[in-house]
Amino acid sequence: GAGVSQTPSNKVTEKGKYVELRCDPISGHTALYWYRQSLGQGPEFLIYFQGTGAADDSGLPNDRFFAVRPEGSVSTLKIQRTERGDSAVYLCASSLTGAKLEEQYFGPGTRLTVT
Amino acid sequence: QKEVEQDPGPLSVPEGAIVSLNCTYSNSAFQYFMWYRQYSRKGPELLMYTYSSGNKEDGRFTAQVDKSSKYISLFIRDSQPSDSATYLCAMSAPTGNQFYFGTGTSLTVIP
Numbered sequence: 001g002a003g004v005s006q007t008p009s010n011k012v013t014e015k016g017k018y019v020e021l022r023c024d025p026i027s028g029h030t031a032l033y034w035y036r037q038s039l040g041q042g043p044e045f046l047i048y049f050q051g052t053g054a055a056d057d058s059g060l061p062n063d064r065f066f067a068v069r070p071e072g073s074v075s076t077l078k079i080q081r082t083e084r085g086d087s088a089v090y091l092c093a094s095s096l097t098g099a100k101l102e103e104q105y106f107g108p109g110t111r112l113t114v115t
Numbered sequence: 116q117k118e119v120e121q122d123p124g125p126l127s128v129p130e131g132a133i134v135s136l137n138c139t140y141s142n143s144a145f146q147y148f149m150w151y152r153q154y155s156r157k158g159p160e161l162l163m164y165t166y167s168s169g170n171k172e173d174g175r176f177t178a179q180v181d182k183s184s185k186y187i188s189l190f191i192r193d194s195q196p197s198d199s200a201t202y203l204c205a206m207s208a209p210t211g212n213q214f215y216f217g218t219g220t221s222l223t224v225i226p
Contacts, residue, residue, distance in 0.1 A: 042203050042216030056212040091158055100147045100207055106158030
């Protein structure tokens with residue numbers, strides 16, 4: 001079956017613009033995670049969804065970042081007033097129930113460049 | 116202090132060598148430990164996970180956790196060129212939903 005997909009694969013935007021990044025998790029997976037990976041770093045947790053609700057958004061760096069998952073499947077990460085420091089690869093992962101020792105399946109990421 | 120420390124390398128070894136990858140951590144509440152492999156421009160993929168202390172073996176891979184020293188290791192036996200990738204450790208506490216990743220160690224296995 002299909003894995004986690006993310007669109008677009010690359011996004012270049014100007015400082016100050018608004019961007020939306022999309023994640024299509026594996027069908028039937030209730031848990032969905034967003035991470036940000038800067039160059040030479042490991043993934044940094046942003047937000048965790050269980051179904052439609054954001055169960056843990058403690059990793060969002062500030063109020064310019066927001067994410068939704070209105071129907072419990074596809075999720076969109078939204079970044080307002082982008083800054084050059086937002087440039088990174090944004091990774092999405094899903095797992096079946098969100099249990100701790102359950103495998104998280106990662107998508108290929110969206111590479112965001114803010115000029 | 117970062118929650119998880121991992122030497123970024125790069126690490127270069129000849130084919131067939133035994134590779135040792137390590138992470139240290141500061142949070143004694145961590146109970147769940149994972150190793151991921153990440154190829155260039157791809158998302159991480161889970162290699163192994165362990166709960167609490169002890170060893171776990173899967174084929175050429177062995178994961179070890181020493182909670183008393185807050186130190187985890189991944190050993191790769193008979194390394195292959197296809198093992199060339201970045202290896203990330205990750206860990207989590209029983210409460211909360213966050214997984215904390217190391218910076219990753221870049222490994223190259225030379226044929």
